[in-house]
Amino acid sequence: MVIGLFIANLLLRGAPFVDLFDNPRTSFTLYLLTYSLLAYISLEVGLKKGDEFDLVHSLISKQRRDREKIVDTSVIIDGRIADVCETGFIEGTLVIPQFVLHELQLVADSSDSLKRTRGRRGLDILKRIQNQAKVEIEITEKDFPRIKDVDAKLVALAKKRDAQILTNDFNLNKVADLQGVDVLNLNQLAEALKPLVLPGEALDVMVSKEGKEAMQGVAYLDDGTMVVIDNGRSLVGETATVIVTSVLQTTAGRMIFAKRKNGSQKTANQA
Missing domain, CATH: 3.40.50.1010 (5'-nuclease)
Incomplete structure (x- = not known):
């Protein structure tokens, strides 16, 4: 649109006959129509080119996504x-x-x-x-x-x-x-x-609640992964060191099974 106004300004400056009209209203109307028409044409061309650019961009993006x-x-x-x-x-x-x-x-x-x-x-x-x-x-x-x-x-x-x-x-x-x-x-x-933890690794976890099965305790890693601790019900509310026994990966996420380390209830810094 700015380009259209610029072109209109150049045209009217180069058209001295506009000032020859006796009626100022006629001159003003001609100025207004010229500016409006060229601004509209410029806007339409810009929108059309913008759509074409978006189309080309989307095609290029799709081509990259669909790379062989x-x-x-x-x-x-x-x-x-x-x-x-x-x-x-x-x-x-x-x-x-x-x-x-x-x-x-x-x-x-x-x-x-x-x-x-x-x-x-x-x-x-x-x-x-x-x-x-x-x-x-x-x-x-x-x-x-x-x-x-x-x-x-x-x-x-x-x-x-x-x-x-x-x-x-x-x-x-x-x-x-x-x-x-x-x-x-x-x-x-x-x-x-691959799993962030492997069987045999030690984890320090905060046992937050009881598990569904008898004597189980449940903790969570920072990323939300559930850690089910065998014989860990007595550790609820405490931070304990546990040993990973297995990692179960499903479409719903990952679950870690662990056991208490050497029967210890708390980590060394809490002992």
Whole structure:
């Protein structure tokens, strides 16, 4: 709109005939109409261009969200990719090169029983992923005959398609990183999601209430995780050191089971 007013001002300054009208009202009306018309046109153009910009921005954002992910043999045989796909965390298209399928078939046909089992498991995992509605699968025939190494083929394909590589192969991860290819490593994801505590670790917790079962006590970590303490009912209202016996992870969250440390009721600083 500001641009429209600026243009109107330039036009009227360059139009001395406006001042020739005998009636000042006529001159004023002409000024007003010119300013209003050009301001309106400028506003409409600005809104239209703004909508186009928003459309382009949304398309670019969607393209980034839906970026292709090229799958390697190791992540297929591993099997966890099927579970991750079922959760809906994987967006975009999973691209499976024909040379990866060929490598997987060679493993499934191996004379070694262990390799053969792993290869057939990989084929079953692929079928499971294909039957899911939450992810799209593309089998590509694109190959690089001059490149013999499968990992190098994957990197070349990812570069050509501006795609990410989905793997749990440490060496492939390193090679891809060195060549500027983005990698999604399932092992790194699993490491990030591992329990903060493991069986055998000691925790200092405030036992806040009795548990549902006989003689149980219940405490909570800072993040809200429930700690169920076997034989901990007598510790209610006290801070005690407990030993983690197991960690239960469910879709609703995490629960820690623990026992009293050496029968002690309180931590050392309270003794």
